[in-house]
Amino acid sequence: MASPVPGDSDCLHPGLAEPRTKEDWFAYVFYDPPPRPVLPPYDSYVTMDEAEQRRLNRSRNRYHSALVLAWTPAVQHFETEITELLAANEMAPPGARLGLLIDGPPTVGKSTLVKMIGRKFEQELREDFPERFSPDRLGCYVPVVYISLTDQVTPKQISIAIARYLNVPTSGTKDTIDDRVLTALTASGTQLIIFDDLHFLDCSLKEGRASNDHIKFLANHAPCTIIGTGVDLEESPLLSEGGPTGPVKRTSRVKAPTSGPRTQTAGRFSRQELSAFALDSEERILQWVGVIHSLEKALALYQHKDESLTRQHWRYLHERTDGSIAGLHALIRRSAVRAVQQGAEAITREIMDSIVLSYAHERAYAKVVDLQSRASVKGGSKQIRKRPAADGSA
Numbered sequence: 001m002a003s004p005v006p007g008d009s010d011c012l013h014p015g016l017a018e019p020r021t022k023e024d025w026f027a028y029v030f031y032d033p034p035p036r037p038v039l040p041p042y043d044s045y046v047t048m049d050e051a052e053q054r055r056l057n058r059s060r061n062r063y064h065s066a067l068v069l070a071w072t073p074a075v076q077h078f079e080t081e082i083t084e085l086l087a088a089n090e091m092a093p094p095g096a097r098l099g100l101l102i103d104g105p106p107t108v109g110k111s112t113l114v115k116m117i118g119r120k121f122e123q124e125l126r127e128d129f130p131e132r133f134s135p136d137r138l139g140c141y142v143p144v145v146y147i148s149l150t151d152q153v154t155p156k157q158i159s160i161a162i163a164r165y166l167n168v169p170t171s172g173t174k175d176t177i178d179d180r181v182l183t184a185l186t187a188s189g190t191q192l193i194i195f196d197d198l199h200f201l202d203c204s205l206k207e208g209r210a211s212n213d214h215i216k217f218l219a220n221h222a223p224c225t226i227i228g229t230g231v232d233l234e235e236s237p238l239l240s241e242g243g244p245t246g247p248v249k250r251t252s253r254v255k256a257p258t259s260g261p262r263t264q265t266a267g268r269f270s271r272q273e274l275s276a277f278a279l280d281s282e283e284r285i286l287q288w289v290g291v292i293h294s295l296e297k298a299l300a301l302y303q304h305k306d307e308s309l310t311r312q313h314w315r316y317l318h319e320r321t322d323g324s325i326a327g328l329h330a331l332i333r334r335s336a337v338r339a340v341q342q343g344a345e346a347i348t349r350e351i352m353d354s355i356v357l358s359y360a361h362e363r364a365y366a367k368v369v370d371l372q373s374r375a376s377v378k379g380g381s382k383q384i385r386k387r388p389a390a391d392g393s394a
């Protein structure tokens with residue numbers, strides 16, 4: 001079995017594809033990312049024949065493409081919250097068991113976070129109760145159900161997705177499938193159900209109510225803790241009957257509570273926000289720098305100056321990525337691959353400048369560059385840079 005906490009406890013990597021069945025999830029739980037390649041001394045590397053060098057670099061690319069996942073303060077916070085909820089709900093009578101909704105803008109790491117936490121929860125169960133996972137009970141005990149919802153999902157589709165995950169027949173009416181799903185969840189000892197992308201619940205008024213009732217039904221009848229993630233959940237029919245009648249708009253604004261009447265699910269779920277990293281206090285700067293550090297120290301490059309990203313480029317990295325963990329992870333991964341490819345063997349400001357990130361991140365960065373250019377013109381400086389200068393201090 002994969003060790004729940006490999007060598008470096010900051011870093012876990014739950015896998016590659018979205019799990020759709022319990023077998024996919026088990027593969028996820030056991031998944032080990034490509035190991036860090038052992039680098040021969042640089043002198044030997046440069047004298048290697050072409051094929052040998054290519055093989056080593058291929059394994060470095062694979063390793064960098066997986067890069068480590070950071071056990072960020074947000075991941076730690078939600079791990080504590082979810083672990084506590086699971087403990088408080090474990091033997092609670094049926095009824096209004098409390099669940100948690102994690103609400104945040106796109107690409108702040110919601111899906112990754114819930115999978116990291118679900119994976120660790122199951123790994124610890126596997127350590128503590130090996131008998132539940134014995135070979136003769138293979139696939140019988142399914143402590144975690146992870147469902148990634150698809151666009152405009154209806155209550156019946158949610159039940160079908162759980163049925164498919166648990167390997168029970170998906171034919172018949174909604175009531176028949178619901179019945180099978182509840183029986184299977186109880187028989188499988190499921191403790192944690194994760195619904196990822198809950199904003200995909202059909203938000204038309206009628207279906208919205210039905211979806212909401214369905215989640216309430218599951219929360220009442222399934223002996224599980226339900227965790228949901230999504231964008232703009234505050235405006236979804238889960239929490240407010242006064243929500244919009246069309247698909248929910250994706251924005252990163254933090255909104256005032258909506259005025260519509262509260263739903264029954266609103267009485268069963270707490271809602272907490274997950275946002276991008278901000279640099280508005282010393283504590284938050286240290287959190288951002290800590291994440292950069294955990295990614296930087298995992299690099300397998302010959303000439304990379306230790307802690308140069310952490311100490312010199314942390315502000316630049318924030319500007320480039322708008323404080324998004326997805327942008328940061330992508331920028332460091334891409335830069336590492338390019339550093340190997342070009343033979344620079346170090347992630348430098350020049351390499352990072354040459355990477356084109358997602359449209360959203362590039363747009364946000366263009367605004368920063370624009371503001372900085374205006375400020376430097378106002379301040380009398382004639383020099384207008386294409387990219388803002390690296391910070392230079394930690």
Ligand SMILES: Nc1ncnc2c1ncn2[C@@H]1O[C@H](COP(=O)(O)OP(=O)(O)OP(=O)(O)O)[C@@H](O)[C@H]1O
Nearest residue numbers: 069070105106107108109110111112113325326329
């Ligand atoms: N804890 C982490 N450590 C390192 N990288 C991370 C972490 N969390 C997320 N990422 C990076 O960010 C990418 C996007 O994360 P994720 O898909 O979890 O975001 P999301 O909030 O679910 O986005 P969306 O709202 O679009 O579904 C991941 O593929 C990964 O590269």
Ligand SMILES: [Mg+2]
Nearest residue numbers: 110111112197
């Ligand atoms: Mg997601």
